[in-house]
Amino acid sequence: MTTTRDLLIVAMEAGSGAPVEQGDLSLALAGAEVIDLLSARAVTLDGDRLVPGHQPEPADQLLGGAAASLVREAPYETVGDWLWRRGRGLSAAYQAALEAEGQLVRQPRRGISFRAGQLVLVDSPARSRAADRLAADEPVLVSLVEAMGVRGERTEDSPDVTDDAVAAVLAAVNAAVVELASVRQRKAVENAAFDNIWRGAAG
Template sequence: MTTPRDLMIIAMEVAPRPPVEPGDLSLALAGAELIDLLAAEAIRLDGDHIVPAHRSAIADRLLDEAASSLVREAPYESVRDWLWRRGRGLSSAYLAAMEADGQLTRQRRRGTLFRTSQMVLADSPDRRLATVRWTSGEPILATLAAAVGIGDKRTADSASVADDAVATVLAAANDALMELEAVRQRRAIEKAAFDNIWRGE
């Protein structure tokens, strides 16, 4: 299992109300990928820039795809830029991959006019391992989850993370999520103002 897949499982397992926004989850997943790439020594950080190491295959398909998409020439890519580029639509990619791997199944809803289905977690060893990681309070998963509104609010500073590079990624992911929320709020205000003009208020 990988940190992104664990995060996807927890996002579905704990299921806050309202559910996690796909855009928020995608940014957090991109951050989780960087953390796993750091652990695999596929990258290192030079300040806040991602420096790829020697390219070797990674067992997880999406994580290997992430490694292959790294910018491999100086001045390299900042963590912030990576989060926004790699994070685009990433939650959908993980859902599709996990369904293909049998970690998710489609559950049909009954009693509705149209037959619809929703994705639910399969009972799998990966699900159980992710749950153990979550309930143990493992700081990286807990911090990423909290950043998207799952569990107790934490920050990169409050997490018990000894690795400076991991802390840098967690802080950048938190900043990107706050930036995305600010954009949503600004658009909501602009839409409300536009609606008021049409209503003559």
């Protein structure tokens, strides 16, 4: 398993309480992919730019797709640009992959329904491993989880990441999630203003 998959499992566990925003999750998953690719030496970081290395053939098909989609011409792509480009719809892609592998199953709905049931995690070694990493306060996984707001904001007690490249990726994830929250808030204000105008005109 990869950090990316462990992150999705942890997010889905948390989703049974306060649901995780899919946009936040997709950005965090894209960041986790970079961290997995750094670990596999498939990419290095030059400042804030992703410089491709050798292209591995990982067992994880989605991570292989991530490696193949790296920009391979200078000046290369910034981490921030990667998060927004690669992150689009990424949570759905990983959920589909886990469902195809039997890691996620559709919970049947009661009564007659034409809609598919909710996706739930099955008991598996992968689920246990992700839970163990989180319980052990593994720094990278905890930092990604905190970026999504699953365990609250980062505090002085949060575990530190010692690898500079990984820390830079995590900082970019945090910045992207904050930017996305600002976009949501701006749209909410605009929608509320439009509703008020509509009500006034209708009244």
